[in-house]
Amino acid sequence: MPSDTRERLIDAGAELFWRQGYVATGVKQIVTTASAPFGSMYHFFPGGKEQLGAEAVRRSGAAYGELVPLFFDTAADVVSATLSLFGGAADTLRDTDWADACPIATVALEVSNTSEPLRQACADVFESWLELLGERFRAAGIAPDRAREVAIVLVALLEGAFVLARAMRTTEPVLAAGRAAVAEVERALSPDAG
Amino acid sequence: MPSDTRERLIDAGAELFWRQGYVATGVKQIVTTASAPFGSMYHFFPGGKEQLGAEAVRRSGAAYGELVPLFFDTAADVVSATLSLFGGAADTLRDTDWADACPIATVALEVSNTSEPLRQACADVFESWLELLGERFRAAGIAPDRAREVAIVLVALLEGAFVLARAMRTTEPVLAAGRAAVAEVERALSPDAG
DNA sequence: TGGCCTCTAGATTGATCGCTCTAGCGATAC
DNA sequence: GTATCGCTAGAGCGATCAATCTAGAGGCCA
Incomplete structure (x- = not known):
C-alpha cells in the first residue's frame, strides 16, 4: 500500500501550488500543511521540490479531468x-x-x-x-x-x-x-x- | 525629464517578469540587469518590488497593446x-x-x-x-x-x-x-x- | 564658500530558501 | 536477541530573499 505520508505531501503540494503557484510555495510550508515530518519529504521525494511538484501537477490534472x-x-x-x-x-x-x-x-x-x-x-x-x-x-x-x-x-x-x-x-x-x-x-x- | 536610471529599472523589471514571472525574479537581479545602483532602486520605488512590478506590468501592457x-x-x-x-x-x-x-x-x-x-x-x-x-x-x-x-x-x-x-x-x-x-x-x- | 537636495553606492539586516545531515524509533526477519 | 530497514525527527548548511541603513558624490542656488 502507498505510504500515507507520501500521499499527504502530494495532496498538500497540489493544493498549495494551485493556490500560490510553484515558486511562491516553500517546501517547509508543504511539509507543515501535510502535517508530515520534514525528513520524510526528502525520503519520499529524493528529487526534492521539483519531483513533488511534478507528481502534484499530475494528481491535480487527473482530479480536474x-x-x-x-x-x-x-x-x-x-x-x-x-x-x-x-x-x-x-x-x-x-x-x-x-x-x-x-x-x-x-x-x-x-x-x-x-x-x-x-x-x-x-x-x-x-x-x-x-x-x-x-x-x-x-x-x-x-x-x-x-x-x-x-x-x-x-x-x-x-x-x-x-x-x-x-x-x-x-x-x-x-x-x-x-x-x-x-x-x-x-x-x-x-x-x-x- | 524622467530619470534614466528609473526608466532602465522599469524596463529591466518588465523584461525579467515577462521571462521568469514575478516571484522568481529577485530585486538584485533587476538592479544588475539595469546596470543600476542598488540604492537607486528604493530611492525611485519606495514601495519596493511591488511598486516596480506594477509599473513594469503597465509598461509591458502598453508596449504589447x-x-x-x-x-x-x-x-x-x-x-x-x-x-x-x-x-x-x-x-x-x-x-x-x-x-x-x-x-x-x-x-x-x-x-x-x-x-x-x-x-x-x-x-x-x-x-x-x-x-x-x-x-x-x-x-x-x-x-x-x-x-x-x-x-x-x-x-x-x-x-x-x-x-x-x-x-x-x-x-x-x-x-x-x-x-x-x-x-x-x-x-x-x-x-x-x- | 556653504547649504541643500537628488541620486549613487553598497554593506548589512533578519528572514526564508531548498536541501543535507545525523540520530533514533519501531516493526519485521532471522 | 539482534541486525536490518523504512520512516520519523529536526538541527543546521550555504545561499538568497526583500528591504534598510549610513555615507558620500555631484549639481544647483545663494
Missing part, C-alpha cells in the same frame, strides 16, 4: 455540457474569491522555461484533457481531427478566460468564452453552415 | 488582421523557444490573490487591450456590446493558447485558437447566419 465525465455524462448533448461547464466554472470562481481556477496554469507558465520535468508534467496533463474532451466530441459525431481542434479551442478559451477573470474580478470573460465555446461546438456539429 | 494598431491598420479587414495576429504569435513563440508569449499573464496568475496593486495593474492592462480591440470591431460595424464580447473571446483564446503552447511546445493550440477567433469575428460580422 474527472470534471469532463461529470459534465458530459449528465448533459443531454455536448452543447449543453459545454455551456454548463463554463457556467459552473464562472460560479466556482466567483464563490471562491477568484481562487479556484485551473490548478496547473500558474505552474505551467512559471516553469515553462526553467524546469523540464515540470513542464512535461503540465504538457501531459493538458494532453490528457484534450484526449478526454476529444473523445466526447468524436462520440458526438465530429471527425477526429476536428474533434481535437474543438477540444483545444475549448481548453484555450477556459484557460484564457481564467486569466482575465482572476485579474479583473468578474465572471464576464468566462461567460463570454462559454458562449464562444458553444458556438465552436455547434459549428463543428454542422460543418455545412457558414 | 501597440501590436493592435500594427496588425489592424495594415490588414484589409478585421478578419485577416485576426488571422495574422495569431499567425504572428505562433511564429514568434516558436522562434523564441516558447518564451515570447504574453508579458503579463504569468504575473497576473501569480499575484491574483496576493497583491492587490499588482492585480489591479494587470486588470487595467487587460481592460486597455479590450478597449483597443473593441474599438476596431466597432469600427468594422459590430454593435458595441458584441464588439466587447468578441474582444474578450479573442484575448481569452490567445492567452489560453499561450498556456497550452508553452507547456506542450507546439504551435498547434495557437493556430487552432486563431481559426476559432476568425470564426468568432465572422460570426459577429454577419449575425444572421447560424
